[in-house]
Amino acid sequence: MITKGRGIARGSATGNLLISDAPISFLSGVDPETGTIIEDGHPLKGESIAGRIFAFPHGKGSTVGSYVIYALARNGRAPAAIINEEAEPIIATGAIIAGIPMIDHLDLPLSDLPDGASVSVDADAGTVSWEG
Incomplete structure (x- = not known):
């Protein structure tokens, strides 16, 4: 299966998909040392x-979230790629400076993606693909 979207940060990656139906703040929402989501109530x-294709609607919170995404990459704990319903500047900037492929505006809702399955993101081509 292949779905199309809009490439935001260049590159490609493959990994197991982790889908959230809730937005996330990387500042105080993700531990940059471990890559673990720590946001209360999330x-x-x-x-x-870490190492997963992380799909979530959009980011929220402080512009420092971009630096947290960069710190995740520097610590080897970043997602392999990011998929958003709607990219916003905090997440897009973080993905670009961290070298994390990012895509948004898929042809289908995030909930239709195969959570937990191995997927490939090609942000240069604007595609997300998986077997099945």
């Missing part, structure tokens, strides 16, 4: 985003 609290 439905994925305790999950690691």
